[in-house]
Amino acid sequence: MKIELSGDIEAFKADRLSDIRKLFQSNVVPSYARFDLALDRGEGSYVWDVAGRRYLDLGGGIAVCSLGHAHPEITDALIEQSRKLLHVSNLYYTKPQGQLAEALVRLIGAGRCFFCNSGAEANEGLFKLARKFGHDTARYEIITTDGSFHGRTLAGIAATGQEKVKKGFEPMVAGFRQVPFNDLDAMRSTISPQTAAILIEAIQGESGITPATVEYLLGLRKLCDENNILLLLDEVQAGHFRTGRFQSWQRLLENAPGADQFSPDAVSMAKSLGGGFPIGAFWVRERYADVLSAGTHATTFGGTPLGCAVALKILEVIERDQLADHARQLGDFMKAEAQRLIRKFPAVLKEVRGVGLMIGLEFRTDAPGFRGNAKTPAVQVVERLHAAGVLTIPAATSVIRILPALNLIQSEAIEGLHALETVIASLEA
Numbered sequence: 001m002k003i004e005l006s007g008d009i010e011a012f013k014a015d016r017l018s019d020i021r022k023l024f025q026s027n028v029v030p031s032y033a034r035f036d037l038a039l040d041r042g043e044g045s046y047v048w049d050v051a052g053r054r055y056l057d058l059g060g061g062i063a064v065c066s067l068g069h070a071h072p073e074i075t076d077a078l079i080e081q082s083r084k085l086l087h088v089s090n091l092y093y094t095k096p097q098g099q100l101a102e103a104l105v106r107l108i109g110a111g112r113c114f115f116c117n118s119g120a121e122a123n124e125g126l127f128k129l130a131r132k133f134g135h136d137t138a139r140y141e142i143i144t145t146d147g148s149f150h151g152r153t154l155a156g157i158a159a160t161g162q163e164k165v166k167k168g169f170e171p172m173v174a175g176f177r178q179v180p181f182n183d184l185d186a187m188r189s190t191i192s193p194q195t196a197a198i199l200i201e202a203i204q205g206e207s208g209i210t211p212a213t214v215e216y217l218l219g220l221r222k223l224c225d226e227n228n229i230l231l232l233l234d235e236v237q238a239g240h241f242r243t244g245r246f247q248s249w250q251r252l253l254e255n256a257p258g259a260d261q262f263s264p265d266a267v268s269m270a271k272s273l274g275g276g277f278p279i280g281a282f283w284v285r286e287r288y289a290d291v292l293s294a295g296t297h298a299t300t301f302g303g304t305p306l307g308c309a310v311a312l313k314i315l316e317v318i319e320r321d322q323l324a325d326h327a328r329q330l331g332d333f334m335k336a337e338a339q340r341l342i343r344k345f346p347a348v349l350k351e352v353r354g355v356g357l358m359i360g361l362e363f364r365t366d367a368p369g370f371r372g373n374a375k376t377p378a379v380q381v382v383e384r385l386h387a388a389g390v391l392t393i394p395a396a397t398s399v400i401r402i403l404p405a406l407n408l409i410q411s412e413a414i415e416g417l418h419a420l421e422t423v424i425a426s427l428e429a
């Protein structure tokens with residue numbers, strides 16, 4: 001059978017936004033509301049669209065591009081490993097997977113790692129861990145929190161504390177319940193004889209950057225210990241040195257009395273782990289390392305030599321270039337500047353939240369500039385920033401997120417803040 005392609009595919013160059021948009025309109029499932037931008041290439045914290053216009057990328061692919069775009073050392077790691085092995089199945093051992101697991105254990109604590117391909121899949125691993133852990137005592141329930149986000153698989157949307165991701169996909173996978181975030185009493189009173197685990201994001205990302213309090217994290221640990229249930233942390237967005245420490249709970253609990261013994265029982269990772277190469281992972285505490293025994297969990301592409309070589313290179317560069325401290329300091333600087341903007345434009349900007357290079361700016365929904373526009377304030381701000389040459393990520397209805405590469409430099413941050421100030425000023429009237 002001869003496949004008819006529409007026209008001469010070689011000659012067809014979809015190099016204009018309108019052409020590319022057309023390709024999507026006829027061929028791509030319309031499950032994403034996309035901005036009217038077609039990106040073509042990147043370098044560091046800049047990307048260029050197909051018309052050659054440059055943007056400062058403060059979204060980092062939603063906290064993914066931890067070393068920015070087209071990092072030469074990532075390119076070299078990809079080339080070098082691809083000359084040896086892209087993939088072999090998990091029927092065999094490979095050195096990069098073993099080394100990456102060792103590195104994550106060194107950074108988190110004594111335990112084991114499982115590799116997969118995305119954040120949702122890492123969380124699926126945590127759900128299966130919890131189910132298996134509770135199985136012999138007939139416990140299966142996992143309590144999560146309002147405003148959380150845990151991925152778009154069927155179990156992921158059941159775990160996620162946002163109605164909009166569940167709508168139309170009922171009935172939900174059984175065994176998930178949500179309670180208010182940062183509310184220890186709500187969690188305590190929801191634990192039942194069926195509860196096997198509690199899962200939270202130490203810093204909620206998708207719903208607008210809300211860190212857990214120290215009391216909440218320590219209180220959850222105590223609750224879990226008292227009830228013999230697992231404490232699971234979703235660090236898919238907040239993890240990987242973005243906050244100044246490897247995982248965000250490590251940063252949030254810094255210098256907190258009684259926190260030195262704190263450890264979650266399992267942690268999911270993805271996004272920044274591969275810097276844009278798709279890889280996910282979960283870590284499980286040594287005590288529970290055997291819960292998922294041989295034959296109980298698997299994924300074809302998990303922990304490929306290629307993905308692991310990239311992830312190892314990223315860890316090496318972050319440590320060598322001291323990007324954790326850099327993220328902490330630059331994040332402090334950007335937050336302080338955002339505070340200044342709140343004082344200068346109190347009718348537009350309401351609050352700044354977050355830690356390190358995970359920053360949320362909440363806008364006042366009644367700011368004059370938002371009037372008469374059906375789009376949410378968050379989307380309006382993001383689009384105005386596009387016009388000013390800066391990419392950011394909307395969250396909820398009135399928050400924009402700054403989740404840049406960890407190697408963003410100060411002059412780039414200042415450039416972004418200037419654009420932000422211009423946009424905020426334009427919303428005053």
Ligand SMILES: *Cc1c(COP(=O)(O)O)cnc(C)c1O
Binds near residue numbers: 117201234237238
């Ligand atoms: C992005 C995200 C996920 C889902 O990750 P995918 O790679 O999109 O499946 C899960 N949890 C959190 C906290 C996230 O930010």
